[in-house]
Amino acid sequence: MRQDETSLDRKSILIVDAYASGLLGRDTEGLLTRQIDAWIERLSEKAGFVEEQERRWKKALDVMQPEKPEEDNYPYLAKYSPLIVHMQRVLGGAYLHEKFYNHLKQVFEQQPPLRTLVQELDRILTSLVTDFDAAEQPLRAAATNSSRSIPTSAAPSAATAPSLSYSR
Numbered sequence: 001m002r003q004d005e006t007s008l009d010r011k012s013i014l015i016v017d018a019y020a021s022g023l024l025g026r027d028t029e030g031l032l033t034r035q036i037d038a039w040i041e042r043l044s045e046k047a048g049f050v051e052e053q054e055r056r057w058k059k060a061l062d063v064m065q066p067e068k069p070e071e072d073n074y075p076y077l078a079k080y081s082p083l084i085v086h087m088q089r090v091l092g093g094a095y096l097h098e099k100f101y102n103h104l105k106q107v108f109e110q111q112p113p114l115r116t117l118v119q120e121l122d123r124i125l126t127s128l129v130t131d132f133d134a135a136e137q138p139l140r141a142a143a144t145n146s147s148r149s150i151p152t153s154a155a156p157s158a159a160t161a162p163s164l165s166y167s168r
Contacts, residue, residue: 005039011124018121064099066092 003012018024019032043049073091078084 005043014117014120014124018117021117023118023121061096061100064103065096 003009008016015024016032016036019028024032074087077087081087
Protein backbone atom coordinates (compact mmCIF):
# COMPACT_ATOMS: atom_id res chain seq x y z
CA MET A 1 0.00 0.00 0.00
CA ARG A 2 2.27 2.79 -1.26
CA GLN A 3 0.14 5.90 -1.14
CA ASP A 4 0.67 9.61 -0.66
CA GLU A 5 -0.39 10.06 2.96
CA THR A 6 -1.77 13.52 2.22
CA SER A 7 -4.26 12.28 -0.38
CA LEU A 8 -5.31 8.68 0.21
CA ASP A 9 -7.61 7.22 -2.39
CA ARG A 10 -10.92 5.55 -1.54
CA LYS A 11 -9.47 2.04 -1.73
CA SER A 12 -6.75 2.85 0.78
CA ILE A 13 -9.22 4.42 3.17
CA LEU A 14 -11.50 1.37 2.95
CA ILE A 15 -8.57 -0.97 3.62
CA VAL A 16 -7.51 1.07 6.66
CA ASP A 17 -11.14 1.11 7.84
CA ALA A 18 -11.38 -2.66 7.40
CA TYR A 19 -8.13 -3.05 9.36
CA ALA A 20 -9.42 -0.77 12.14
CA SER A 21 -12.67 -2.77 12.23
CA GLY A 22 -10.76 -6.04 12.60
CA LEU A 23 -11.83 -7.51 9.25
CA LEU A 24 -8.39 -8.28 7.85
CA GLY A 25 -6.99 -10.55 10.49
CA ARG A 26 -3.73 -10.81 12.38
CA ASP A 27 -1.49 -11.44 9.39
CA THR A 28 -2.09 -7.92 8.06
CA GLU A 29 -1.75 -6.18 11.42
CA GLY A 30 2.02 -5.72 11.30
CA LEU A 31 2.05 -4.65 7.66
CA LEU A 32 -0.66 -2.01 8.05
CA THR A 33 0.65 -0.80 11.41
CA ARG A 34 4.09 -0.22 9.87
CA GLN A 35 2.52 1.61 6.91
CA ILE A 36 0.35 3.84 9.10
CA ASP A 37 3.32 4.57 11.40
CA ALA A 38 5.38 5.53 8.34
CA TRP A 39 2.60 7.88 7.17
CA ILE A 40 2.40 9.51 10.59
CA GLU A 41 6.18 9.88 10.75
CA ARG A 42 6.36 11.47 7.28
CA LEU A 43 3.46 13.79 8.07
CA SER A 44 5.03 14.81 11.38
CA GLU A 45 8.27 15.72 9.60
CA LYS A 46 6.50 18.17 7.29
CA ALA A 47 6.99 21.76 8.37
CA GLY A 48 3.90 23.13 10.09
CA PHE A 49 1.89 19.91 9.90
CA VAL A 50 1.70 19.30 13.66
CA GLU A 51 0.88 22.96 14.29
CA GLU A 52 -1.88 22.85 11.67
CA GLN A 53 -3.37 19.75 13.30
CA GLU A 54 -3.25 21.44 16.71
CA ARG A 55 -4.98 24.51 15.24
CA ARG A 56 -7.70 22.33 13.68
CA TRP A 57 -8.27 20.48 16.97
CA LYS A 58 -8.41 23.76 18.90
CA LYS A 59 -10.98 25.10 16.43
CA ALA A 60 -13.08 21.92 16.75
CA LEU A 61 -12.91 22.09 20.56
CA ASP A 62 -13.80 25.79 20.57
CA VAL A 63 -17.05 24.91 18.80
CA MET A 64 -17.88 22.53 21.66
CA GLN A 65 -16.95 25.03 24.36
CA PRO A 66 -20.06 26.62 25.91
CA GLU A 67 -20.05 30.38 25.46
CA LYS A 68 -21.10 31.01 29.03
CA PRO A 69 -21.50 28.46 31.82
CA GLU A 70 -24.93 28.20 33.34
CA GLU A 71 -25.08 30.54 36.32
CA ASP A 72 -28.30 29.09 37.68
CA ASN A 73 -26.57 25.85 38.74
CA TYR A 74 -24.80 27.48 41.70
CA PRO A 75 -26.66 30.68 42.64
CA TYR A 76 -25.20 30.97 46.16
CA LEU A 77 -21.69 30.37 44.94
CA ALA A 78 -22.15 33.10 42.33
CA LYS A 79 -23.51 35.45 44.97
CA TYR A 80 -20.95 34.87 47.75
CA SER A 81 -17.70 33.59 46.23
CA PRO A 82 -15.00 35.99 45.09
CA LEU A 83 -13.63 33.21 42.87
CA ILE A 84 -16.79 32.76 40.81
CA VAL A 85 -15.19 33.94 37.54
CA HIS A 86 -12.36 31.42 37.90
CA MET A 87 -14.82 28.70 38.91
CA GLN A 88 -17.01 29.40 35.88
CA ARG A 89 -13.99 29.01 33.59
CA VAL A 90 -13.14 25.70 35.24
CA LEU A 91 -16.77 24.60 35.05
CA GLY A 92 -16.84 25.57 31.35
CA GLY A 93 -13.77 23.36 30.84
CA ALA A 94 -15.52 20.50 32.63
CA TYR A 95 -18.56 20.93 30.36
CA LEU A 96 -16.24 20.87 27.34
CA HIS A 97 -14.61 17.63 28.55
CA GLU A 98 -18.02 16.05 29.07
CA LYS A 99 -19.20 17.09 25.61
CA PHE A 100 -15.98 15.93 23.97
CA TYR A 101 -16.04 12.63 25.88
CA ASN A 102 -19.63 11.98 24.79
CA HIS A 103 -18.72 12.80 21.19
CA LEU A 104 -15.76 10.39 21.17
CA LYS A 105 -17.79 7.74 22.98
CA GLN A 106 -20.44 7.97 20.26
CA VAL A 107 -17.79 7.73 17.53
CA PHE A 108 -16.11 4.68 19.04
CA GLU A 109 -19.28 2.87 20.09
CA GLN A 110 -21.20 3.26 16.87
CA GLN A 111 -21.47 0.12 14.84
CA PRO A 112 -19.88 0.54 11.43
CA PRO A 113 -21.94 -0.46 8.42
CA LEU A 114 -20.14 -3.79 8.49
CA ARG A 115 -22.00 -5.37 5.61
CA THR A 116 -21.24 -2.48 3.29
CA LEU A 117 -17.62 -2.37 4.43
CA VAL A 118 -17.20 -6.12 3.89
CA GLN A 119 -18.76 -5.88 0.43
CA GLU A 120 -16.51 -2.96 -0.55
CA LEU A 121 -13.44 -4.72 0.83
CA ASP A 122 -14.33 -7.86 -1.12
CA ARG A 123 -14.77 -5.80 -4.29
CA ILE A 124 -11.38 -4.09 -3.79
CA LEU A 125 -9.54 -7.33 -3.05
CA THR A 126 -11.17 -9.03 -6.05
CA SER A 127 -10.11 -6.15 -8.30
CA LEU A 128 -6.56 -6.37 -6.97
CA VAL A 129 -6.44 -10.03 -7.92
CA THR A 130 -8.26 -9.90 -11.26
CA ASP A 131 -7.49 -6.46 -12.67
CA PHE A 132 -4.12 -5.66 -14.12
CA ASP A 133 -2.69 -2.86 -16.15
CA ALA A 134 -1.20 -2.90 -19.66
CA ALA A 135 2.35 -3.33 -18.31
CA GLU A 136 1.35 -6.57 -16.58
CA GLN A 137 -0.54 -8.03 -19.52
CA PRO A 138 2.45 -9.60 -21.36
CA LEU A 139 3.74 -11.08 -18.09
CA ARG A 140 0.36 -12.60 -17.27
CA ALA A 141 0.01 -13.97 -20.80
CA ALA A 142 3.48 -15.54 -20.60
CA ALA A 143 2.69 -17.04 -17.19
CA THR A 144 -0.59 -18.45 -18.47
CA ASN A 145 1.05 -19.92 -21.60
CA SER A 146 3.94 -21.44 -19.68
CA SER A 147 1.62 -23.11 -17.19
CA ARG A 148 -0.38 -24.62 -20.07
CA SER A 149 2.65 -25.91 -21.94
CA ILE A 150 4.27 -28.04 -19.23
CA PRO A 151 4.88 -31.42 -20.87
CA THR A 152 3.53 -34.40 -19.02
CA SER A 153 6.95 -36.06 -19.11
CA ALA A 154 8.31 -33.15 -16.99
CA ALA A 155 5.79 -33.79 -14.26
CA PRO A 156 6.99 -36.22 -11.58
CA SER A 157 5.37 -39.61 -11.59
CA ALA A 158 3.73 -41.07 -8.53
CA ALA A 159 6.69 -43.42 -8.12
CA THR A 160 9.31 -40.64 -8.10
CA ALA A 161 7.30 -37.97 -6.30
CA PRO A 162 8.29 -37.45 -2.67
CA SER A 163 5.89 -38.77 -0.10
CA LEU A 164 3.98 -36.14 1.87
CA SER A 165 2.28 -38.55 4.22
CA TYR A 166 2.75 -38.27 7.96
CA SER A 167 2.75 -41.25 10.27
CA ARG A 168 3.26 -41.53 14.00
